[in-house]
Amino acid sequence: MKHIKAVIRPEKLSDVREALDEAGCSGGIMVSEIMGQGNQKGIIQAWRGEKYQVDLLPKVMLDLVVKDEDLETVKKIIIDNARVGEIGDGKIFVYNVESVTRIRTGEEDNDAI
Numbered sequence: 671m672k673h674i675k676a677v678i679r680p681e682k683l684s685d686v687r688e689a690l691d692e693a694g695c696s697g698g699i700m701v702s703e704i705m706g707q708g709n710q711k712g713i714i715q716a717w718r719g720e721k722y723q724v725d726l727l728p729k730v731m732l733d734l735v736v737k738d739e740d741l742e743t744v745k746k747i748i749i750d751n752a753r754v755g756e757i758g759d760g761k762i763f764v765y766n767v768e769s770v771t772r773i774r775t776g777e778e779d780n781d782a783i
């Protein structure tokens with residue numbers, strides 16, 4: 671099992687979720703509104719002639735735990751639907767998951783996803 675942590679543009683959330691739904695890949699998901707910075711360390715904005723640095727930008731973070739065999743499909747759906755092609759498109763991190771337990775039934779691992 672893999673844990674996919676994807677940071678995307680907030681305005682891309684609905685596209686990503688709809689595409690996951692359509693592909694039948696919409697099991698459990700966690701959605702968090704976060705602030706973050708990437709390589710560019712935010713952006714410079716101008717306001718009333720003054721320039722100032724905005725170092726943390728709003729992003730949406732998705733956490734999905736999927737079966738190993740679904741990893742590449744889910745990653746591709748996220749990339750295809752979150753990508754604008756400009757800086758700040760986001761990033762995908764993948765982790766190994768040791769175990770999953772459904773509290774209600776006691777089911778484990780792939781049966782519990």
Ligand SMILES: Nc1ncnc2c1ncn2[C@@H]1O[C@H](COP(=O)(O)OP(=O)(O)OP(=O)(O)O)[C@@H](O)[C@H]1O
Nearest residue numbers: 677705706707708709710729756757758759760761
């Ligand atoms: N190395 C990292 N560690 C933790 N979070 C990160 C990392 N890189 C990016 N993020 C998160 O992803 C968000 C979007 O990052 P971003 O897409 O700007 O990455 P980037 O490496 O600067 O790529 P790009 O050059 O395309 O902008 C950040 O606001 C931050 O929340």
Ligand SMILES: [Mg+2]
Nearest residue numbers: 708709710758
């Ligand atoms: Mg960036």
